[in-house]
Amino acid sequence: MQSVLRGLMPEKLVDVCLAETGLVADRLAGEVRADERKRLRFWLKNIPFQVTGYRGFKEAIITCGGVSLKEIDPRTMASKCCPGLYLAGELLDLQADTGGYNLQAAFSTGWLAGRSAAKYCNE
Numbered sequence: 001m002q003s004v005l006r007g008l009m010p011e012k013l014v015d016v017c018l019a020e021t022g023l024v025a026d027r028l029a030g031e032v033r034a035d036e037r038k039r040l041r042f043w044l045k046n047i048p049f050q051v052t053g054y055r056g057f058k059e060a061i062i063t064c065g066g067v068s069l070k071e072i073d074p075r076t077m078a079s080k081c082c083p084g085l086y087l088a089g090e091l092l093d094l095q096a097d098t099g100g101y102n103l104q105a106a107f108s109t110g111w112l113a114g115r116s117a118a119k120y121c122n123e
């Protein structure tokens with residue numbers, strides 16, 4: 001499990017995850033029982049993080065470019081050019097100030113794109 005978890009999260013979190021979920025580090029992923037997978041899934045979705053500060057403007061990053069917003073339906077985040085394609089976050093040509101606004105745009109568009117894609121798949 002340790003090698004699988006290294007592909008999912010920063011290495012420093014792997015031992016924390018194993019300890020808090022009770023998973024055995026050297027167990028193969030295919031040998032993990034359903035109840036253990038459920039514990040891991042719950043931990044991954046609910047691990048609390050305490051924000052203790054920020055690094056300042058000099059280390060802030062931003063991207064620009066991406067898919068033009070003219071090519072996206074803002075109600076669903078669906079591509080107007082490619083049916084069934086939903087875009088979010090920094091894939092879009094959407095620029096915002098740092099300090100959380102770009103993250104909020106990524107989270108919000110991701111949520112909307114995910115809901116819309118699920119609805120599209122179920123229709």
